[in-house]
Amino acid sequence: MAYAIRKKSEVGSSFELFLKNARNELGSDAKVCFLRTDQGTEFTGGKVKEILDREKIGLQFAPPDTPEHNGIAERFNRTLQNKVRSMLIDSRVPKTLWDLAVSASVHVYNRMPHRSINYEIPFKRFVPSVKIQLNSVRRFGCLAYVKIPKQMLVTVVRNLNEKPTDKFSQRGLRTVFVGYVFSGSLLYHPESDTFIESRHVRFNESLVYGDVYKTPEIDSNNSESEKFDLFEEPDEDDENQSEEDADKLPGKRGRPRKRVLSDDDIPLSELFQTKSNKSVKKSSHDLGPKSDSAAFVSQCEEDSDQNEDEAIYLMLAEVRSDPRSFAEAMASPQKVKWEAAVKEELDSMKENCVWDIVDRPRLDKNGKRANVIDSRWVFKVKKDTNGINKHKARLVIRGFKDRNEYELKETYAPVARLYTVRTLLAIANKYDLNIVQMDVKTAFLNGTLERDIYMEIPDGVEIDLPNRKSKVCKLLKAIYGLRISPKCWNKKFTGVAESVGLRADDKDPCLFTWREGSRFITLLLYVDDMLLTGNDNRKIDDIIKQLCQVFKITILGEPKEFLGIEIIQDREKKEMFLHQKAYAGKILSRFGMSDCKTTDTPMVTRQVRNRKIKDLIEKSKESVSEQVLSKQVNKQKMFPYREAVGSLLYLTGATRPDISYAVNIISRNQENPTADDWAEVKRILRYLKGTLDKGQLFKGETEELIAYSDASFKDCIATGRSTAGFVIRMFGDTIHWRCMKQKVVATSTCDAEYIAMGDAAKAVLAIQYIIERVLQKDICCTLNCDNRSALDCIDTSGGPKLMHLSLKQHFIRSIRETGQIETSWVPSNKQWADILTKPLAGSAFDKLRTLILNDN
Structure with missing residues (x-):
């Protein structure tokens, strides 16, 4: 809680108000045990002393010149001052509104998760039963349009030389958003020097007070003593500041005098006379593009490229409904x-x-x-x-x-x-x-x-x-x-x-x-x-x-x-369908993509991606100052990147091989994700939105065990390593797949394909072992590859071109000799594992997805 005061003698009244508010929220039995402060005279006598004696509250003083003994309060004052200073500079509202900026900043701060309390929300901790509403968070000082209250209707219309009863007279009023009240938003009308409280408001967060109104400046003829820094750092004489000095604060310079409550009986839809506003929605309140303080969820839904602040993302993290204690x-x-x-x-x-x-x-x-x-x-x-x-x-x-x-x-x-x-x-x-x-x-x-x-x-x-x-x-x-x-x-x-x-x-x-x-x-x-x-x-x-x-x-x-895998079984048709529609829906909801647009593929084609990567590499070679690099790192932290990757990894490992390659690619950049990386995550989520009903269909139509192995040479530009993938089908059903970056750098396409076949052979042996344990059957597997050179290396020693490979990378050769696996060549257009090693265009992707999911 924050209270604006003009004089230090008002500390007692503010402290008493704080106690009343706290007891209203926590109950009449709530007790303040100690008040810790510096040795300011405002806490040692007067009304504060009377309250302390009446409430039996102990008083603890920090020693002189040791602010660390009261570190929480001292540090919060600095944090709050920095926030308010930034809000005033950004909006360019008159400094006489500094107290409203403080209140707005505290309102948002109390509803943000904090690291010191394990990312819990302070206000939720203070009042566990309250439900945090975040859709009202707005950019301080932005323009806001409100229906003209009845108390102001005559005055405003006369100023426009119109009749109050004219059906075509102005009904809306341009104001400035300056805070939060129980009934909605607190607005400031500069022309009439008036406050308005209303819940029927439209916001334009792309424009602020300073873009429309001229910010009043301090007269240059004033003496130097009249110029001040709104939040100057305290010095040794601050503790002895007199009440006369306190009067120099900007709180009384041109301060608005009136507050008007808006007539909320008439809905906002009548004010603007548009059909689209029949239902009040969050998106209908926004006239301009989102600012840096716009909701992270809205940014995901609209797929904008606006950068979001890390604190805003944390503030809009999902509030748990389950009790924490x-x-x-x-x-x-x-x-x-x-x-x-x-x-x-x-x-x-x-x-x-x-x-x-x-x-x-x-x-x-x-x-x-x-x-x-x-x-x-x-x-x-x-x-x-x-x-x-x-x-x-x-x-x-x-x-x-x-x-x-x-x-x-x-x-x-x-x-x-x-x-x-x-x-x-x-x-x-x-x-x-x-x-x-x-x-x-x-x-x-x-x-x-x-x-x-x-x-x-x-x-x-x-x-x-x-x-x-x-x-x-x-x-x-x-x-x-x-x-x-x-x-x-x-x-x-x-x-x-x-x-x-x-x-x-x-x-x-x-x-x-x-x-x-x-x-x-x-x-x-x-x-x-x-x-x-x-x-x-x-x-x-x-x-x-x-x-x-x-x-x-x-x-x-x-x-x-x-x-987490939903199972639908039709025993008459001998079919079983495995899907994770509910889990995928939760992922979309968690990252604000429930209403996003859909896309046909989870990833852009190779040519587009390679061009972007090369551009990034060229940019990274340019000399950048440490300050710019620091800003880039801070921007990277705002994305919930690792959470999204982790959620998608389980989905692709359980029922969705069609997104395996895309998820594997985004999982490589978890240390320092960029805006482009986050755009790739959102593309996968948009693809999921359009394919929620996809999953694995088991039909059991054959008795075969077939595998497909493929590799993309030097797919990872940063390391020069290749990406390998395999698909294993039993009884005509896809039961195992994997996409992975190879652990060694292959010197040729032949090397990459040869090593990939060895990895696929290991997985085949695991499946064969399960079949043998359960059914007591030995089923030979046919391993298909589209690289003839790699297949030839199995039949021959490979010569000098394979001398550099380690012994374990020749695993495929020894397994084929036992008769457990047979190898076969397939043309590239029939290589099922292609979907696991490269981004495919729409038609090619649809074809392989249909085959691998049995989705025909």
Whole structure:
């Protein structure tokens, strides 16, 4: 909160107003314990002293010449002054409006995430129940057009020599935006020296006060003592500033005198008489192009090239609706549901005997001070395809505070690979097998600890002891948040699975199989999510029954969604469709592209991209000052680049091979992304917008195992390395693909293709191994390549041109000799992996996308 004052004697009134406002928001029981300040006389007597005595608030003074003792306030004053100075310079409004600039700056500052509080929003922390609205954030001092209030109608119309009742007289008034009020926006009308409050306003953020009105300057004949710096740095004499000196502040120079409330009974649509304004939308309020303070979301939707400030992006980051703490959950409107979720979690803890309440230890076994770790609650509204599914509460320990040293084998826990998931689903679809999805509740709580770990008693746990702080929880089972919890759970489940007849695979520990003659069962584990399939339904039921005797399992039946992949199965047609429409929609919404225009391809063609890259390289060779470089780095930080890349990586790795190459390219520039890089990300998002319904279609039409391998020589201009890609199809379904930059620099196209074939062969062996484990079948794979020289190198020694390659890069040759893989040449127009190694034009891209997705 900020209060503008003319004299230091007004500090008491402002402080009393602050206390009232704080109690209105926090409740009448809110208590201020201490007031820390410098040794200014305004805090040692007068009304401030009366308030401190009445409210029993302690007063702490910072020693003289030590502003660091009151660093938060001192630094914030400087931060606020810099912001206000910039706003006044940018808008060129009269300096007499400095107090309004302060209020506007504080309003925006309180609604921006801050690093010091883990990027939480201060106002949201202060009042958890409030919903942050950011669509009202505007450029300070920009032009604003408002319907003429009734109180001003006669005056304004007479000045224009018109009749107030004239149907064609002026209805709108040009004003200047100067702040935020509860009813909408605070506007300043320079001609009448009046304030107007209204919510029916149109803004033109491309123009500011100084572009239309002449900013009043200080008379040059004034004495030097009358000239001042609005926010000059404090000096040693500031503490002794008299009230007469305070009168020299600009707060009373030509200050507007009247405030008018706009008549909001008539909507803005009547003011401008346009059909497009029947519904009030954010975009309809903007008459000009966005300024630097415009919303990042709007910039994404309109696909403009305006640069956005990092702070604005953070300010407009999505505000979490889930409670961030136990206290916040208990104060939320959904308190009853969160209490039920907490009770369910604690009941599960009790059922699994997760801890014992013991005396707080002083020393551990090694004679060192005992490490007692605290915990926190994580709340999440879980949703499915139909909306809200349940309110979930999870108690997690702050494992990063665990001072124990662990070896890698104590913390590593495997998870199933996505290509294993797709392979298993393709097998089930091909042979019309039943699939059962299961979920283990509070899975980590089943793991047994082998170390002594202590935890503070968490919120929500009631104990009948007089001194709660003297007791702690000694963990008996693994709990979410510990580094060793995943390993403990995996070890526990593996032991139980083997006891019911399932055998964990040596190469893929999350793949469990059972076989007896021609009957087989396969279980796939991904942390606490499971898929169980096979051709013996009775054995499946028996395994489920035995697992349920040990673990608390939710049986979900046929899978509808697994690891964020939505599954639609048509057993009559023997078809299965995997897609991530909901996940892709969330990505678009997260980055403000839900209403963007669409594009036919995720990336521009090679010629256009290469020309842009060469231009960038030429620009980088030019000498640039350190100041310019610093500005460029700051501009690069404003993009949510890594978040977008990370979101897209999971999408392309699960169901969307058609964007693999484009995502691989943008992932190479995560350190210093430019505006051009961000434009490429937005192009991918626009492509997703038009292809939300795309995914993997399994038909199981053949018995073949086919792979395609390709490489683009020196595709990466910065490093000279090539890009390789492969596609593997089983039963006519695409089950595995990958796009990657090669780890070595190839000296020729032949080298790049030869190395790419070796990488593809490794992936083929993994698929063949899964087929052999599940179906007990040996299927030879045909590996297709469109480079005859690379194929010839497999048949021959390759001669001197392959002498420089390492032994592991000749892997493809040894594998073909075993008969597991056969190689074949295909023309470039039938090379399916082309879509993974180069940007293709529309028709060529559509053709390969249709083939690789089975989308015909």
